[in-house]
Amino acid sequence: MENVKVLTLVIFVASSVLSVESVGLKDLKACNFRAVYNFGDSNSDTGGGSAAFWIAGLPPGETFFGRPVGRASDGRLIIDFIAEHLGLPYLSPYLDSIGTSFRHGANFAIGGSTIRPQNESMSLNGVSPFSLDVQIVQFDNFKVRTGYFYERGKTGHCHNLPRPKDFSKALYVFDIGQNDVAAGLRKKNDTDFHASVPDIVDQLAKAVQNLYEHGARTFWIHNTGPIGCLPVSLHYHDIRPEELDEQGCLKAQNAYCMEFNKKLKDRVTKLRAELPHAALTYVDIYAAKYELIGNAKKQGFVDAADICCGFHEDEIQVYCGHKQNINGTEIYAGSCENPSDYISWDGVHYSEAANHWVAQRIINGSFSDPPLPIRHACHKL
Numbered sequence: 001m002e003n004v005k006v007l008t009l010v011i012f013v014a015s016s017v018l019s020v021e022s023v024g025l026k027d028l029k030a031c032n033f034r035a036v037y038n039f040g041d042s043n044s045d046t047g048g049g050s051a052a053f054w055i056a057g058l059p060p061g062e063t064f065f066g067r068p069v070g071r072a073s074d075g076r077l078i079i080d081f082i083a084e085h086l087g088l089p090y091l092s093p094y095l096d097s098i099g100t101s102f103r104h105g106a107n108f109a110i111g112g113s114t115i116r117p118q119n120e121s122m123s124l125n126g127v128s129p130f131s132l133d134v135q136i137v138q139f140d141n142f143k144v145r146t147g148y149f150y151e152r153g154k155t156g157h158c159h160n161l162p163r164p165k166d167f168s169k170a171l172y173v174f175d176i177g178q179n180d181v182a183a184g185l186r187k188k189n190d191t192d193f194h195a196s197v198p199d200i201v202d203q204l205a206k207a208v209q210n211l212y213e214h215g216a217r218t219f220w221i222h223n224t225g226p227i228g229c230l231p232v233s234l235h236y237h238d239i240r241p242e243e244l245d246e247q248g249c250l251k252a253q254n255a256y257c258m259e260f261n262k263k264l265k266d267r268v269t270k271l272r273a274e275l276p277h278a279a280l281t282y283v284d285i286y287a288a289k290y291e292l293i294g295n296a297k298k299q300g301f302v303d304a305a306d307i308c309c310g311f312h313e314d315e316i317q318v319y320c321g322h323k324q325n326i327n328g329t330e331i332y333a334g335s336c337e338n339p340s341d342y343i344s345w346d347g348v349h350y351s352e353a354a355n356h357w358v359a360q361r362i363i364n365g366s367f368s369d370p371p372l373p374i375r376h377a378c379h380k381l
Helices: 001-015 048-052 078-085 132-151 164-169 176-187 192-214 231-235 249-273 286-296 352-361
Strands: 035-041 106-108 171-173 218-222 279-283 308-312 315-320 323-326 329-332
Touching: 035 078, 078 171, 078 352, 106 315, 132 164, 132 192, 164 279, 171 192, 176 192, 176 249, 192 218, 249 279, 249 286, 286 352, 315 323, 315 329
Parallel strands: 035 106, 035 171, 171 218, 218 279
Antiparallel strands: 308 315, 323 329
16 A cells, blocks of 8 residues: 555645746746537536436536536536637537537536446446447437538528537647546455456557548647545445545555546546647646645535535435435425535535536646646647
């Protein structure tokens, strides 16, 4: 476990604030992103999962939107703050057929999705059939069909579709991998997980290569956050003190995340050589979230292990927004009075306030390699 401590220290060193000025690019021209295309899981799902599998309901969405919008939070996600920062509308889910506009991008993320297809199911343990390879096929179909309408002058169909020339000027975001790590933890086989990580990151690399071959040039790739710090990991296990690090997180679970992240960063570095016209930014979401968790009260939040939405008392666990009959009494797992005081929304996902905190720090390039703000991510260093 000493290696875990050392690696954690390295992450903190790497998260030291950097900026455009620190790399001598003060006058670098901002990119003109015409659209954003996102691939991911529930951390960036803006309604695809609810369009495919369930009817969205409150309390999720109550803080900002005031209604259910299919996001696993009380309000906006990091991808929403990215869109806002770029002056673009919130991304419509690709699977949502009602009231959607894809003029400035589309969101292919689905809650429960993995990079590598899993031999599991949504009903068994929440794993989505929309793994990354499926999301890429959906994008390919989306791009081809968009071109079809433009080529044939079917202007009546085009007002909510992106212009073909804008695909190469878009930002392509990847926020996926947490469920692959979670799958490894469920199987409790360290050897199998270690052997699987190179293939997992290779499959993400193949997705990037596919998009590149179809004209994509700017990629913004998030690593995975500290699963061992999620309250769901801490509330559902009998934990010995020696299993926890200085922030109260499970060291063994975070070690899985850090292994995945190291391999992912190495693979992104190789992609820069393989894709000479691409600009690839690796974003250290792990470091940003770990910093927030370690400074929760200094940043105005309650304890990072506290959960806003859900019922978690006396070993009774009822998930956010659900009802359960306990000893003849129906318990409704509602939300807390002030979600903005919490880092954790539902034990797994972050509150809007926490998402905003993290988004502010990754958008400016503080946790990126190369250390470029997102508005300058189209430039290669």
